[in-house]
Each structure stands twice: as C-alpha cells, then as structure tokens.
Amino acid sequence: MSLKAKSLKGAFFNLSANGAGQLVNFVVYAIMARILGVEEFGLVAICLMVTDFCNLFVTVGVSQNLIQRKEWDNNFASLSFWFLMGVSLVIAILMFAVAVPVAWYTYSELAAQLIAALAIIPLANGLRLVHKAKMERDFANKRLAAYDTAGVLVGGVVSVATALTGFGAWAIIFGKVVQAFVSTALTWHGSDFRPGKVEDKSHLPEIIHFAKPLIAMSFMNFFSQRTSNIVIAAFLGAATFAYTSVARQGFSVLNNLTFQPLNRIALAGLARVEDDKLPATFARVVSMTAIFVTPVYFGVGAIAHPFIDVVFGDKWTDSAYLLSILALQTPCNVMAYYLPNLLIARGLPAQAFKLNLINLTFNFLFPLAAVPWGLYAVITALVIANFVTLVLKFMLVKKSLNITLTDAFRETWMFTLTGTAMFCVVLYVERNHLLGLDNVFLELPALVGLGALIYCGSLLLFFRKKTLAIAKEFKSGKKKKKV
Incomplete structure (x- = not known):
C-alpha cells in the first residue's frame, strides 16, 4: 500500500x-x-x-x-x-x-x-x-x-x-x-x-522549541472558543453555566461530525492549489460545505425545544432558548471556519494567530459587556461578536490570500437565506403547536421532515441551477476517487 x-x-x-x-x-x-x-x-x-x-x-x-x-x-x-x-x-x-x-x-x-x-x-x-x-x-x-x-x-x-x-x-x-x-x-x-x-x-532544546509555538496557538484557540463560557462561569455561576454547556453540547457534536471531517478533506486540496486559483477553489469548497451544514445547524436551532426535551429532559428548557439563539451564527461558521487552518497550510501562521486574537478579543469583550443583562444577553452578544469578527477576519485574509468576504457570501447567501426561512417557519410552527401533536416523540420527527421539505424544496424551486451544479461537483469528485 x-x-x-x-x-x-x-x-x-x-x-x-x-x-x-x-x-x-x-x-x-x-x-x-x-x-x-x-x-x-x-x-x-x-x-x-x-x-x-x-x-x-x-x-x-x-x-x-x-x-x-x-x-x-x-x-x-x-x-x-x-x-x-x-x-x-x-x-x-x-x-x-x-x-x-x-x-x-x-x-x-x-x-x-x-x-x-x-x-x-x-x-x-x-x-x-x-x-x-x-x-x-x-x-x-x-x-x-x-x-x-x-x-x-x-x-x-x-x-x-x-x-x-x-x-x-x-x-x-x-x-x-x-x-x-x-x-x-x-x-x-x-x-x-x-x-x-x-x-x-x-535534543531537549529542539523538543521545547518545537512545542512552544504549537502550545501558544492551542492556548489562543482554547480561549477564543471558550471566552463566553469563562465569562458565564465567572460572573453568572455554575447553574447558569450548566444551561450554556447543554446548549453548546449539541453544536459541539455537530461540529466534530461535519466541519472537522470536511476541514481535513478540504485543506488537503486548498494547501496545494495555485495562488491564482485559490479564491475560486475556496469559494467552491465553502459552497459545498454550506449546502449541507447550513440546514443542520439552523435545523437544530429550530427544533431546540422538543430536541432538548427528548434528549436532556424538561428541566433544561432554558438551554433550548440558548440553542435557538446560537443557531443564528451559522452563516459566520460556514464562511469563516476554514480560514485559520488555511492560512497555516499556506505557510502564514502569523496571520492565523491574528485571526485567533481577533476571535479572543471580541468573544470576550462583547459577552463581558452583556453580563449585567443576564445569560440570554451574553449569548446574543456572542452571536453579534461572530458577525463583527467575520468582517475583520476576511479583511485580514484578503491582504495575504486575496480571499474576500464578498466571494464567500456570493457562494453561500442562497443557502443562508433558505436555511433562515426554514428556521423561522419551523420555529414558528413548533412554538405555536400548529402540527397539533401532543406527543413530543411524534412532533420531533414531523418538524425535522417539515424542515427538510422546506429547505430542499426551496433550493430546487428558487436555486435549482446552483444546487444541481454542486451535486454534479460531488459526483465528479467521487468518480475521480474511484479512478
């Protein structure tokens, strides 16, 4: 082999x-x-x-x-x-x-x-x-x-x-x-x-020299991802932190099952593509990610209440509201997820460090400023921080790789729009009990089916050409692997 x-x-x-x-x-x-x-x-x-x-x-x-x-x-x-x-x-x-x-x-x-x-x-x-x-x-x-x-x-x-x-x-x-x-x-x-x-x-100096920058980068990643958790734990207490932890657990699993595998596959190609073709290749990868990841994240946010009830129990109802709020940062996650590792793969670790520093700064300051208004305000501030840092991240990346937010938005806006529409409709139906199902074990799959119908139907009805083009790209990729 x-x-x-x-x-x-x-x-x-x-x-x-x-x-x-x-x-x-x-x-x-x-x-x-x-x-x-x-x-x-x-x-x-x-x-x-x-x-x-x-x-x-x-x-x-x-x-x-x-x-x-x-x-x-x-x-x-x-x-x-x-x-x-x-x-x-x-x-x-x-x-x-x-x-x-x-x-x-x-x-x-x-x-x-x-x-x-x-x-x-x-x-x-x-x-x-x-x-x-x-x-x-x-x-x-x-x-x-x-x-x-x-x-x-x-x-x-x-x-x-x-x-x-x-x-x-x-x-x-x-x-x-x-x-x-x-x-x-x-x-x-x-x-x-x-x-x-x-x-x-x-060889001891070599071991230490090799480890130091990786540890520094890991520290930055750790704090940039958990700053809101640290703020909540420090200022709002263990019980409040528990509701946040439950809300984020679902997204953590989704991240490990969707973004992480896609990240490893995508970066193998993005690291080797020629500079002049990088923006187009990046846009293609982001669109292929968006079509599948967007409905999953928005969907979980839309069915948060029955999902939390079935999986964790009704005592975690507050976590369902937090889960729905966190789903609103889906477009940011889709467009910006690959950027730090992409910079590293292209030999630009200093710029990747700056991206993490941007994350750390805004993900700390915004939630900290919202502490006096309680847990929901802190989580909302975190979502707002993600949209602010999205702009700043692409401004930084544009200087080195000529990849712009406009390119990423152009390739993903239709999936964001469709996913947002699905999120709003399903959440409205669930909150107002329009399906008339008293059994949560019947309501949950019915809501999932409704969301899938809205998302897939809307794409085929309004964005058929783009959707079929991405499907064709996936098919061609599978054929190349077989060859």
Whole structure:
C-alpha cells in the first residue's frame, strides 16, 4: 500500500473513532444531564473545562514532533517521554496548588475535590502520547481508533453506573479518569515502544522549541472558543453555566461530525492549489460545505425545544432558548471556519494567530459587556461578536490570500437565506403547536421532515441551477476517487 493510501486510511479511522467517540460521549452526557441536578452538572462542566486547559501543556507539541520526524529515534522518543512525564507531573501539582484552592474559595469544597481527582488525567495523557505517536507513524490507526473508542465506552458505562447508584457529580469524574487510563493501558499494550534510560539530552532544546509555538496557538484557540463560557462561569455561576454547556453540547457534536471531517478533506486540496486559483477553489469548497451544514445547524436551532426535551429532559428548557439563539451564527461558521487552518497550510501562521486574537478579543469583550443583562444577553452578544469578527477576519485574509468576504457570501447567501426561512417557519410552527401533536416523540420527527421539505424544496424551486451544479461537483469528485 502506498504512503498516500496509508495516510488516507489512517485519516478515515481517526475520523471514524472521533465520530464514534463523540456520539458515545453525547449519549453519556445526555444521561448524566437527566440524572444530575443543574447546579451539580454545571459544577462538573466547569471542572472539566479547567482540566481541558491544563491538558494543553501535555497534549500539544511533543507528539507532533515525533510524528513529523523523518526517522524514529528511540533515544529521542525516550527523552520526549520523560520530558512529557515531567511536564504532566508539574501540571498535576499546579492543579493541586492553584486550581484546587481557587475552586474551594470561589465555588465549593466539592469543586475543589473534583478538580483534585481530575489532576490525574494529565498524568495519564503524558504516559500515552509517545506510544500513540509511534503507532500513528506505523499507520496503526485502526487499532488506535479501537483503543480510543474502548476508553470512551468503558468510561461512559462507569459514569452511568455510578450515577445510577447515587454518586452524583463524582460519577462523571470516575468515568473520565477510567476513560483516560483504559485508553492509556491499551495504547501501551498495542505499541512496541518502551521508554528507556536517557543518556543524551542534547535534543531537549529542539523538543521545547518545537512545542512552544504549537502550545501558544492551542492556548489562543482554547480561549477564543471558550471566552463566553469563562465569562458565564465567572460572573453568572455554575447553574447558569450548566444551561450554556447543554446548549453548546449539541453544536459541539455537530461540529466534530461535519466541519472537522470536511476541514481535513478540504485543506488537503486548498494547501496545494495555485495562488491564482485559490479564491475560486475556496469559494467552491465553502459552497459545498454550506449546502449541507447550513440546514443542520439552523435545523437544530429550530427544533431546540422538543430536541432538548427528548434528549436532556424538561428541566433544561432554558438551554433550548440558548440553542435557538446560537443557531443564528451559522452563516459566520460556514464562511469563516476554514480560514485559520488555511492560512497555516499556506505557510502564514502569523496571520492565523491574528485571526485567533481577533476571535479572543471580541468573544470576550462583547459577552463581558452583556453580563449585567443576564445569560440570554451574553449569548446574543456572542452571536453579534461572530458577525463583527467575520468582517475583520476576511479583511485580514484578503491582504495575504486575496480571499474576500464578498466571494464567500456570493457562494453561500442562497443557502443562508433558505436555511433562515426554514428556521423561522419551523420555529414558528413548533412554538405555536400548529402540527397539533401532543406527543413530543411524534412532533420531533414531523418538524425535522417539515424542515427538510422546506429547505430542499426551496433550493430546487428558487436555486435549482446552483444546487444541481454542486451535486454534479460531488459526483465528479467521487468518480475521480474511484479512478
């Protein structure tokens, strides 16, 4: 099998594992949301966000360096392993020394205890990453995918089982810790790498030099994506944060199942296309994304109330309103999603960093300014910030790649218009109970069917030529793959 074929096969298994893991996590998340109280659930979500931040120091940089090196060097890998163990141990100690006391004084004793228990996860990740990198170099992606999925499944079962037996917030923590250790143990078993004693430490500066910019970029991504969450957690409390967390969970799964796979496929072509053809190619990729992603995101926002009721329970009704508001940022997500990675792929990391800085600034300032007016105002401010940053992002990208907002809008406006019309009609029908269905399990599929009929029918009726052209492009792409 050729290197290209192995790479594609590996990417397929990575995406499959990610998709399976996301679905399992979503099911477990929904079950836990039904079992736990709102305050308790929000507290756990905050603790997990703190752990995700601390994990950045461990999971970014070192393994990427091992994967991209021309040849595998056991001495270099061993040095990387012990370096990661040192970093992960420092992170665990800092979580105890800093995060635990802060949680104790700002939230509760329970929050401090939960973070203390979660401090073991960076250590588990540090144990695993070099072995995982070796397996990825050996194209053992199928086994890695199985190990990741097994960890998610076992951890999910532990969470649900312990929640049902009355462990409350601790149930999610038990599941996350078990998931980390199961994945680590299986990866150690599946990898042929074993760390040894390191005599030569001359490569240590290279490891640090390679990791620093990647960690800085990951920090920027983390905060730019979670600034509104941080504002809500800091100023509005755990219960309010819980409603936001539930609302965003659905979009998080959709993102991982739609944008992320499309992003990996699209960037492979966008990174290699000639400069003069890049704007046209980008416009084509965005239009092919918009036709499928737009109705999914707007659709979830339109059926938010029955969807939240069925999946999470009626105590999360406030999350449904937030979900509907968040759906309004769909056009921004579609047009701007590829920009940061596209800049990196074209050798422009500094510009990509500036994009993330724009995100971070506006996604922090707008929600922060809206705090006095409550949760709905904060989420609305976040949506407005997305539209403002959309303009600024394309202004920045235009200077380097000659890709403009006008190009992206020209290729997506018809899908935005059709998706918005579908969103408004379905939301109106649902809110006014025009279908006359008292059973939510009948109402939900009926609303989905109505939305699909409106969206597809409108495209074929008003934008038939554009729709068929995109369909033809998908068909031609499949034929090329077969050849």
